[in-house]
Amino acid sequence: MGCAKTGSGKTAAFVLPILQKLSEDPYGIFCLVLTPTRELAYQIAEQFRVLGKPLGLKDCIIVGGMDMVSQALELSKKPHVVIATPGRLADHIRSSNTFSMKRIKFLVMDEADRLLEQGCTDFTEELQVILGAIPAKRQTLLFSATLTDTLQELKSVAMNKPFFWESTSEVKTVEQLDQKYLLVPEKVKDAYLVHLIQKFQDEHEDWSIIIFTSTCKDCQILNMMLRRFNFPSIALHSMMKQKERFAALGRFKSSFYKILIATDLASRGLDIPTVQVVINHNTPGLPKIYIHRVGRTARAGRSGLAITLVTQYDIHLVHSIEEQIKMKLIEYAVKESEVLNILTQVNVTRRACEIKLEGTDFDEKKEINKRKQLILEGKDPDLEAKRKAELEKLKKQKKKFKEHIRDAIRKEKDDQIRRKQKKKQQE
Numbered sequence: 001m002g003c004a005k006t007g008s009g010k011t012a013a014f015v016l017p018i019l020q021k022l023s024e025d026p027y028g029i030f031c032l033v034l035t036p037t038r039e040l041a042y043q044i045a046e047q048f049r050v051l052g053k054p055l056g057l058k059d060c061i062i063v064g065g066m067d068m069v070s071q072a073l074e075l076s077k078k079p080h081v082v083i084a085t086p087g088r089l090a091d092h093i094r095s096s097n098t099f100s101m102k103r104i105k106f107l108v109m110d111e112a113d114r115l116l117e118q119g120c121t122d123f124t125e126e127l128q129v130i131l132g133a134i135p136a137k138r139q140t141l142l143f144s145a146t147l148t149d150t151l152q153e154l155k156s157v158a159m160n161k162p163f164f165w166e167s168t169s170e171v172k173t174v175e176q177l178d179q180k181y182l183l184v185p186e187k188v189k190d191a192y193l194v195h196l197i198q199k200f201q202d203e204h205e206d207w208s209i210i211i212f213t214s215t216c217k218d219c220q221i222l223n224m225m226l227r228r229f230n231f232p233s234i235a236l237h238s239m240m241k242q243k244e245r246f247a248a249l250g251r252f253k254s255s256f257y258k259i260l261i262a263t264d265l266a267s268r269g270l271d272i273p274t275v276q277v278v279i280n281h282n283t284p285g286l287p288k289i290y291i292h293r294v295g296r297t298a299r300a301g302r303s304g305l306a307i308t309l310v311t312q313y314d315i316h317l318v319h320s321i322e323e324q325i326k327m328k329l330i331e332y333a334v335k336e337s338e339v340l341n342i343l344t345q346v347n348v349t350r351r352a353c354e355i356k357l358e359g360t361d362f363d364e365k366k367e368i369n370k371r372k373q374l375i376l377e378g379k380d381p382d383l384e385a386k387r388k389a390e391l392e393k394l395k396k397q398k399k400k401f402k403e404h405i406r407d408a409i410r411k412e413k414d415d416q417i418r419r420k421q422k423k424k425q426q427e
């Protein structure tokens with residue numbers, strides 16, 4: 001298990017030793033790399049290709065959204081390395097007997113904590129299928145910039161004592177990263193965003209910027225809005241077709257578009273050296289999401305700037321981020337008068353974009369996609385919706401209970417302090 005900061009070169013840290021071992025005894029399929037997103041799979045394959053060229057390395061990328069037949073054909077040709085997202089690889093294992101992974105020596109899980117996380121996109125079932133198709137005797141490598149929580153869980157289930165390497169540093173983010181926050185009222189958030197982008201465009205023409213949003217819809221609307229202000233922006237989210245996703249990323253990487261508006265689909269692993277600024281349009285709900293998002297800049301020793309827009313409802317989230325990364329964010333200063341000047345125009349434009357999007361089948365498409373996915377997984381969409389609603393209810397109750405306890409503890413602490421102060425005064 002390897003845990004090191006974002007942009008510190010974890011990919012090469014597993015690619016190079018694997019290539020070394022492969023050169024000693026080359027055969028296919030020698031190694032399997034799993035990663036949570038399709039874009040990341042292509043990026044890892046690129047590193048294997050560059051570094052493995054002298055060996056004549058054959059690789060194969062197995063991800064969803066691409067043609068399954070040609071993938072099956074490639075798998076049957078025994079590539080040295082398979083780089084895959086779990087869902088599509090599990091589909092191939094279930095449906096095909098034209099390839100075998102029984103001899104693989106290395107299993108790499110990149111962004112391992114995400115792969116093993118049991119949340120909204122849960123890979124558990126797919127991982128079970130994959131683990132059943134590869135030999136038990138192998139070396140398993142887990143990498144991420146945020147592995148600490150997963151470590152404890154894994155240590156308890158691992159058959160051998162795992163070797164864990166962590167870069168020693170108190171602060172969890174990169175030193176060269178300038179981390180700021182901007183306190184903004186929810187309703188005027190977009191005016192601040194437009195102001196920031198205008199400023200960066202005016203002052204640093206060559207900078208590339210990533211803006212992270214919380215939902216696909218927000219991502220889409222912001223892109224429409226920024227386009228209306230003539231900013232060179234492009235969206236990247238999971239409701240886009242896979243070909244559009246790759247094209248968007250390609251155009252951003254080549255600096256054809258200088259602004260990428262993305263959901264957390266792009267928060268992990270992506271390595272784009274020109275990115276100078278990351279803007280969090282919403283404050284990430286979890287510190288580790290923050291760490292990965294801001295890690296899209298200041299990579300490989302470069303500098304970078306991260307600005308998180310914080311509304312009145314998000315202050316507790318910033319506190320937990322600061323606690324986790326072990327440093328304080330600094331307030332970013334803006335000229336309020338300049339924001340006020342564009343406020344009405346921005347709000348009117350946003351509303352116009354929202355109306356335009358409502359006129360399309362965006363929401364409907366999302367529902368259909370969700371139902372399709374559930375049916376593919378062999379689940380009943382209606383039953384799942386009911387289950388989800390019940391879970392939500394339970395979660396809310398749990399949250400309320402936790403808040404209640406937290407308040408009670410805080411109150412008790414305050415009372416204690418007050419009692420102590422009173423006692424001192426009396427003395």
Ligand SMILES: Nc1ncnc2c1ncn2[C@@H]1O[C@H](COP(=O)(O)OP(=O)(O)OP(=O)(O)O)[C@@H](O)[C@H]1O
Pocket residue numbers: 004005006007008009010011012144145268269270271295299300
């Ligand atoms: N020894 C090195 N010297 C200079 N650059 C390097 C070196 N090793 C890797 N790099 C480059 O550093 C960049 C970041 O590497 P990489 O994408 O592997 O980071 P990472 O640690 O996996 O980050 P993340 O946690 O965000 O996925 C890449 O462009 C890579 O080519």
